[in-house]
Amino acid sequence: MDKKKMYSNWFLVPALTLFTIFFILPMIISFFFSMTVWNFTDFKFVGFDNFKLFFSENSLNIGIKNTLLYAVLTCGLKVVLALLIAVFLTSGIKSKNILRSVVFFPNLVSTIAIGVTFKALMHPSKGLINKVLEFVGIPGADWLGNTKLALFSIIGTDVWKGVSIATVIYIAGIQSIDRVYYEAASIDGANGWKRFWNVTIPLCRPAMNSVILLAFIGGLRSFDLIWAMTGGGPGFATDVMASIVYKQYAAGFYGLSTAGNVIMFLLIAVLAFPLQKYLLSREVD
Amino acid sequence: MKFNKILVLLLTLLLVAGNLSGCSGSKETKSSGKTDQEDRATVTEGETETAAGEASSDSKWEYKEATLTLLTDGEVSLAGLEAVLALAKEKLGITVEVEQRAGGADGDNIVKTRLASGDMADLCIYNAGSLLTALNPSEYFLDLSNEDWIARLDDTFKGAVTIDNAAYGIPMASSQAGGVFYSKAIYKELGLKVPKTWEEFIANCDAIKAAGKTAILGTFSDSWTAQVLFLGDYYNVAAQDPNFAKDFEAGKTKYATNEAGLSSWKKLAETKEYYNEDCLATTYDDGCDIMANGEAGHWIMLTQALSNIYELYGDQVNGIGVFAIPGDDPANQGLTIWMPQAIYGNKNTDKTEDILRFMEFYVSDEALDAYAGSVLPDGPYCIKDYELPDTAYDAVKNDMQPYFNDGRVISALEFITPVKGPGCLAISQACVTGQTTAEESAADYDADCLKQAVQLGLNWE
Numbered sequence A: 001m002d003k004k005k006m007y008s009n010w011f012l013v014p015a016l017t018l019f020t021i022f023f024i025l026p027m028i029i030s031f032f033f034s035m036t037v038w039n040f041t042d043f044k045f046v047g048f049d050n051f052k053l054f055f056s057e058n059s060l061n062i063g064i065k066n067t068l069l070y071a072v073l074t075c076g077l078k079v080v081l082a083l084l085i086a087v088f089l090t091s092g093i094k095s096k097n098i099l100r101s102v103v104f105f106p107n108l109v110s111t112i113a114i115g116v117t118f119k120a121l122m123h124p125s126k127g128l129i130n131k132v133l134e135f136v137g138i139p140g141a142d143w144l145g146n147t148k149l150a151l152f153s154i155i156g157t158d159v160w161k162g163v164s165i166a167t168v169i170y171i172a173g174i175q176s177i178d179r180v181y182y183e184a185a186s187i188d189g190a191n192g193w194k195r196f197w198n199v200t201i202p203l204c205r206p207a208m209n210s211v212i213l214l215a216f217i218g219g220l221r222s223f224d225l226i227w228a229m230t231g232g233g234p235g236f237a238t239d240v241m242a243s244i245v246y247k248q249y250a251a252g253f254y255g256l257s258t259a260g261n262v263i264m265f266l267l268i269a270v271l272a273f274p275l276q277k278y279l280l281s282r283e284v285d
Numbered sequence B: 001m002k003f004n005k006i007l008v009l010l011l012t013l014l015l016v017a018g019n020l021s022g023c024s025g026s027k028e029t030k031s032s033g034k035t036d037q038e039d040r041a042t043v044t045e046g047e048t049e050t051a052a053g054e055a056s057s058d059s060k061w062e063y064k065e066a067t068l069t070l071l072t073d074g075e076v077s078l079a080g081l082e083a084v085l086a087l088a089k090e091k092l093g094i095t096v097e098v099e100q101r102a103g104g105a106d107g108d109n110i111v112k113t114r115l116a117s118g119d120m121a122d123l124c125i126y127n128a129g130s131l132l133t134a135l136n137p138s139e140y141f142l143d144l145s146n147e148d149w150i151a152r153l154d155d156t157f158k159g160a161v162t163i164d165n166a167a168y169g170i171p172m173a174s175s176q177a178g179g180v181f182y183s184k185a186i187y188k189e190l191g192l193k194v195p196k197t198w199e200e201f202i203a204n205c206d207a208i209k210a211a212g213k214t215a216i217l218g219t220f221s222d223s224w225t226a227q228v229l230f231l232g233d234y235y236n237v238a239a240q241d242p243n244f245a246k247d248f249e250a251g252k253t254k255y256a257t258n259e260a261g262l263s264s265w266k267k268l269a270e271t272k273e274y275y276n277e278d279c280l281a282t283t284y285d286d287g288c289d290i291m292a293n294g295e296a297g298h299w300i301m302l303t304q305a306l307s308n309i310y311e312l313y314g315d316q317v318n319g320i321g322v323f324a325i326p327g328d329d330p331a332n333q334g335l336t337i338w339m340p341q342a343i344y345g346n347k348n349t350d351k352t353e354d355i356l357r358f359m360e361f362y363v364s365d366e367a368l369d370a371y372a373g374s375v376l377p378d379g380p381y382c383i384k385d386y387e388l389p390d391t392a393y394d395a396v397k398n399d400m401q402p403y404f405n406d407g408r409v410i411s412a413l414e415f416i417t418p419v420k421g422p423g424c425l426a427i428s429q430a431c432v433t434g435q436t437t438a439e440e441s442a443a444d445y446d447a448d449c450l451k452q453a454v455q456l457g458l459n460w461e
Helices: A009-033 A049-056 A058-090 A096-108 A111-121 A128-136 A150-175 A179-187 A192-203 A205-220 A224-229 A241-250 A254-281 B002-028 B052-056 B079-091 B104-116 B148-152 B155-160 B184-189 B198-210 B223-232 B234-240 B244-249 B259-274 B284-292 B304-319 B352-362 B365-374 B394-405 B424-432 B438-456
Strands: A036-038 A043-045 B042-044 B066-073 B094-101 B123-126 B169-171 B176-183 B214-217 B296-302 B320-324 B335-338 B342-345 B409-411
Touching: A009 A036, A009 A254, A036 A254, A049 A058, A049 A254, A058 A096, A058 A150, A058 A192, A058 A205, A058 A241, A058 A254, A058 B438, A096 A150, A111 A128, A111 A150, A111 A224, A150 A205, A150 A224, A179 A192, A192 A205, A205 A254, A224 A241, A241 A254, A241 B104, B066 B104, B066 B352, B079 B094, B079 B352, B079 B365, B094 B104, B094 B352, B104 B123, B176 B184, B176 B223, B176 B304, B176 B335, B176 B394, B184 B296, B184 B320, B198 B214, B198 B259, B198 B296, B214 B259, B214 B284, B223 B234, B223 B259, B223 B296, B223 B424, B234 B244, B234 B259, B234 B335, B234 B409, B244 B259, B259 B424, B259 B438, B284 B296, B284 B304, B296 B304, B304 B320, B304 B394, B320 B394, B335 B394, B342 B352, B352 B365, B424 B438
Parallel strands: B066 B094, B066 B123, B214 B296, B335 B409
Antiparallel strands: A036 A043, B042 B094, B123 B342, B169 B342, B176 B296, B176 B320
């Protein structure tokens, strides 16, 4: 099978050059500097000390734990909630166009603005959420001050913001399902639940896979919302990899923060790549 | 259809015009005091429009028109700086364009990135001491040690901006102290006395708490405020162990194992039950309001807050008293003082001459008079022989000055040794909110300092 090539390999050169300069080279350089103590002018090679530090020190390895928790929870919630919303919005309800816009609204607001707003809403004594709860007679909580609760409060906010994109992808997926499948299922006597479970879900799997991957990778590298709402606090309770990297950089530990970036890169690669393989293998035609 | 096209065109034009005017508008905004983290309003100083010729006639300063840019932390009181800048324009012909940046970790990031990318303003305002060392200043800042006027600087301050015999900065403001603010009204109401020991302080807190008021105000939404108690306790650490700073820098003593050092963390842990319930959501700005209105008994804070309160509430600032963070010995109570932020000159510009001209002016009596005429000092100035003005906040004049008169002051550890753990604020925040014990916090802080020591190339075992 020696098929004759239509184009010369030289056609690859421009793209490859850009890719090498802006992606491969920085990656190699960052792998190198992650093993040094570096102050931009000189560096000292220290082997894997920076990585060891990341896994041994409480204030650093809490980031790995929190990042995973954050990614899994935001991803899971978005996948489930968005599917339900999308099914609702593709059913024959009235004014669904307006509802679709409403669902998409949170995504139009800047993440920092959302963070600042929710931080104010979640203020333990002056915030609207606790005021309303108080009015109803339920004792409020210190949403961002309680170390056990803070990360979950941010996760809730992230889901509120991010569920819209997932919904849009689902809506596209569900609308592309041929009506005949539903008709056939109805003729066979399938009720609404069975149609949802046996027709909608398998056939919108490509959409679901996109949602899972996007939400998961987005969760792994989340930073802005957390930084705006808690800055990683109280203490280190809501620190994720990205916020730790940012803080180490601010402290001038350039080698250490590069090591954090490398860990984040590996984490995303090691988790997202097999996940994608697995998800694609389960798609049906 | 045609109508639609015209409409679209018009709307587009409107949008573009709106954007443009928005940009130019923000450039000219004179933002006083706080700015948002994102906001980098450029303040152009130049209200004193004096004709070029007449200004220089009777002055010893050479008049030559020039423009310098200056990057500053927007969270400090800028009224004094602005007064000096106006005078500099009049006397020297130097117009300084001020750009404000965020404080805290965001500010550190901005400064480091702009230095590394060669995008720093001609003048940069940043902390002295340990944080300056972390900038690698020999690469970026002018060495001022050969200027004649550098001799005017107070020795302690000069020490905090000197690295390897090169001095880099001049004081931007007066020095200040880390101490305990207390509400005179609440103290009077409950018949309390200014405490001389830590035990008496805790007893006062108990009394205020029992009266149903906030005993200690926590403003930990701005996490740096959580470390003031720890850092401000250094006088007591040094009183117990005079060699602490030296041994600590050499890696010979640790907070977790040194009794004097550990006692600071114990104090932090001990205060956790006295804070307001929403302390993690309360900001530094809120704190200024709360203290000015006498709604909390104590606030452990840097005295720069006096100026912030004065700017907002005027004479209400005199309802606040200050005492040093108490130790165990009633006979030896002393104040831990902070060096002001410093002004550094960018080495990599062609404006070196103007920068030096401006700096010499900034530390002159004339400029200091203008500074002091605009904002009252939070502590003594770091210029030799320049006396505090008679008008000062009561807290500075009556409460702080005696410590200085008796020599019972020491500068905070970060100005004595370059080793300061950058995680100090978060570790303190975790400690005062009861997430970690004093011992755990001390150990965390030691680990954090070890990272700094490694970065600085110190040989810690």
